[in-house]
Structure formats: structure tokens, C-alpha cells
Amino acid sequence: MTIQIPTSFAAQPEQVAFHRTELAPILGLYGRFVAVGEWRDYGLSCLREVAIFSVFRRTAEHSLYRIEKRPKLRLKQGQYAVIGAEGQVLKRGNDLKAVLSVLERKLIRAVD
Template sequence: MRGNTGSARAIPVMFDRPELDAILRVYGRLVMSGDCKDYAIDGLSDRAVFSIFRRASEFPLYRIEKVPANARKQGAWKIIAPGGAILKRGHDLANLLKFFDKRRFQVID
């Protein structure tokens, strides 16, 4: 029988099914519009990250992060630009994802 050596790993933070469904709907719209072609999901000890890429070999265009430790402060959710700037932050994922509404990406002639 093995004892606890103190090196037990923390359970990583992940997206639950409704959260991931909402994020993937937005990602699907971005793929259909040609704005992106790849994504990555990371479950870390303190956050879950959904990265959206234009191409797989580049830096992510956007990162959608869930940080439960910030839930009571500025909100558990944020969208981060490639340079690290926080584009939007909030408590509600649905409101946060409105950042990607179609009207934001229309080309004006």
C-alpha cells in the first residue's frame, strides 16, 4: 500500500459541457467566416484555456480563459489578445462571448 508522498497532483480546471458547447459555437462561426482554422484546449491547475488560431503554426488570435479563483473579483472569464491584453472580462460566459458577434467582424465598404 502506497502512502501519500505529498506530490499529489491537483485536478486541472476544465470547461464543463455547456461552457464548451457555447465556445465551440462561436469557434464554428469564426471558422465559417474564414477568420480561424485551429484551436487548442488546455486544462491547467488554476485555469482552463481555449485558444483560437488563424493557423496551427501561429500564436493564438484569442484565448478564452476560465479562472475560478477570480470568480468573486472581476469574473472567472476573460478574452485575451495575442499581446496579452485583456479584451473583455466578466462573470457570465454568454455575455463574454458576445464579443465575437458577427457585427464586429463586418467589412465596411
């Protein structure tokens, strides 16, 4: 007896993760914020439907920002999002560098 698995279940990965090409701009931005003393720690979570890169001012605090990747939203709102400490979506889209630009502007203010 053969069991057929529906293609909708077979195509889903076990967990969502950032690819190396996605982590490079994220870590580059993180390094620049660390250099100016704004950020001190980060956390990376790879879950079933979302991958999250969280940045912290101090390890024991809540995250300042979360960079999320939700592949299911790529055809709707965009798979990448930057979310603030209070849960507000600061920017969303399919181009990671464009989404990270909202944080780039904060870096320019921090350096001034």
C-alpha cells in the same frame, strides 16, 4: 495515526476544465468564425488553476484569442476572460455569454 488534510487543500480540483455547458457557446462561436474563414484551429489546455481555449488563424502561429476560465477569480473580477493576441484583456466577467459578446461583435464586422 490519522492525517487531517486542511479543507482548503481538499476542495481544490487537480485541474480546471470547461464544462460541456461552457464549451457549447464557445464551440458555437468558433464554428461561425470558421465558416467565414477567420479562424482555422483551436487548442484546449486544462491546467491546475486555469482552463484555456485558444483560437488560431493558422496552426503554426500564436493564438489570436484566448478564452480563459479561472475559478479563483469568480468573486473578484469574474472567472471568464477573453484575452487578445498581445495579452490585453478584452472582457472579463462571470457570465460566459456576456464575455464572448466582445468576439461576437468582431464576427459581425468580419461578415460585412
